[in-house]
Amino acid sequence: MLHRGTIAIALLATFVTNTTYANDFDIQFSGFASLTLSYTDDSDIGFASSYSNENDAGFSATRDSILGGQANISLAKKWDSVFQVVIQDHAFKSFDNFLELAFVRYRPNRHWAIRAGRLNSDLYLLSEYPYVGYAYLWVRPPHSYYSFANIAGNFDGVDVEYSKAINEGFLRIKLAYGSSTAKLEAYNDDFFIDFDNLATFSAAYTLDAWTLRFSLSQSNFGDYKLTSLDEYLGALDAVPQSIWPQARAISDKFNTKGNSIEYAAFGVTYDHNNWLIQSELGVSESDWIVAPSVLSTYVSAGYRVDNAIFYTGFSGAKNRRDVVEITPPVFLPGTQEQVSQPIQQLAAVTQSAVRITNVHQHSINIGVKWHLSDRIALKAQLDRFDIKPQGAGLWSLNNRDDAIKSNTVHIFSLNASMVF
Numbered sequence: 001m002l003h004r005g006t007i008a009i010a011l012l013a014t015f016v017t018n019t020t021y022a023n024d025f026d027i028q029f030s031g032f033a034s035l036t037l038s039y040t041d042d043s044d045i046g047f048a049s050s051y052s053n054e055n056d057a058g059f060s061a062t063r064d065s066i067l068g069g070q071a072n073i074s075l076a077k078k079w080d081s082v083f084q085v086v087i088q089d090h091a092f093k094s095f096d097n098f099l100e101l102a103f104v105r106y107r108p109n110r111h112w113a114i115r116a117g118r119l120n121s122d123l124y125l126l127s128e129y130p131y132v133g134y135a136y137l138w139v140r141p142p143h144s145y146y147s148f149a150n151i152a153g154n155f156d157g158v159d160v161e162y163s164k165a166i167n168e169g170f171l172r173i174k175l176a177y178g179s180s181t182a183k184l185e186a187y188n189d190d191f192f193i194d195f196d197n198l199a200t201f202s203a204a205y206t207l208d209a210w211t212l213r214f215s216l217s218q219s220n221f222g223d224y225k226l227t228s229l230d231e232y233l234g235a236l237d238a239v240p241q242s243i244w245p246q247a248r249a250i251s252d253k254f255n256t257k258g259n260s261i262e263y264a265a266f267g268v269t270y271d272h273n274n275w276l277i278q279s280e281l282g283v284s285e286s287d288w289i290v291a292p293s294v295l296s297t298y299v300s301a302g303y304r305v306d307n308a309i310f311y312t313g314f315s316g317a318k319n320r321r322d323v324v325e326i327t328p329p330v331f332l333p334g335t336q337e338q339v340s341q342p343i344q345q346l347a348a349v350t351q352s353a354v355r356i357t358n359v360h361q362h363s364i365n366i367g368v369k370w371h372l373s374d375r376i377a378l379k380a381q382l383d384r385f386d387i388k389p390q391g392a393g394l395w396s397l398n399n400r401d402d403a404i405k406s407n408t409v410h411i412f413s414l415n416a417s418m419v420f
Helices: 002-020 227-238 246-254 337-357 400-404
Strands: 026-040 066-074 079-087 099-106 112-120 154-166 169-186 189-207 210-225 260-272 275-286 294-305 308-319 359-371 376-392 407-419
Touching: 154 189, 189 227, 227 246, 227 337, 246 337, 294 359, 337 400, 376 400
Parallel strands: none
Antiparallel strands: 026 066, 026 407, 066 079, 079 099, 099 112, 112 154, 154 169, 169 189, 189 210, 210 260, 260 275, 275 294, 294 308, 308 359, 359 376, 376 407
16 A cells, blocks of 8 residues: 555655764654534534544534644754644544654755655645644634545645745745545444545745635545445445436445546635634535535634634535435336335435435634633634535434434534643
8 A cells, every 4th residue: 555655665764864864863742732612502413523533412522622742853954754643533543543644854955845654635724734723713624614624634645845935925836646545434334435646736825914825636536445335335236227227327426436536725814913814715526426526615804802813704515516316216017025125225225325425504603712822722612504405414413304404503612722
């Protein structure tokens, strides 16, 4: 696997460079944490800040709490390395799933940098610090935009960066290639999905109070591990085409084979005097129904008053294609019940499955961030989410009937974010 190879190369390069340039060796440790108590007011709809984390309803002290540690290692004049571990409420718990960064970097000169290992994807404005709550306004990054971004937050491979001061601003361009494996949970079973041949281009430009970022990414869906999905696809493929012609097409939509995902994003930040304004827009294109084509965006505005920043924002996400309509199977007169009943049940399961994968929601929030010190910030935030019928793809529904109606969920959160 590519990801194991690149991490091994990073570790080997760290060891070799360390032994060769022992006099230049230096290591610095740092950490960050976000401790959050939150409450959702709908017990039938589970909330998670990302696809990777546990869904929960009611009171929770874990779903948005994070503890991270990082080691920055200076190896030689032009070499360094970074390792970062982030403990959070992942549904699949393993060290590999908590290891966010593990790379070695070579800087031949001040304009170029080459990295190999586990890297941040650099697709979003928050790509370099998505878990450092002290560094941004909100209790959590905007849900409609960043909940799916989490599973593509890092990859295993290489990237090359070019940076240069242009006029009075600073330009950074990056090309990256690698692979990633999302380790999730679905229906109380492990769900792994590979992203192969992941290629990314990103560019960021900073000028005075403005930061602009643009990124493009493409990846093939690779192998997956999910027993229930294997059984489901096998059942669809076994249905006679004369009874349910749509079964084969539905199987292709749920199967990762031959499917890919493309993504484009644009972000802007304005930070001047008392105002902090930030917005991002993302567009994905995918034929895999589990990760459908989605348009997502948010805009957030904050105003500083002494040590506090009062903020509000809007976010939204919506499928770019219509919900798949399921045509019922047709049976010839006299078909035995032991033949018709399983196929009818399979069609009903399929109808439910296509409903819960779609995304159509928007939200508004208000909050305050108070800088208690140079290392600690306290936050309070209230979110209102409006989920449209057949649009709860970012949520966990205990009652499947909720999938076909509108739902409103409020979340209140108290947070302490710190760096150390």
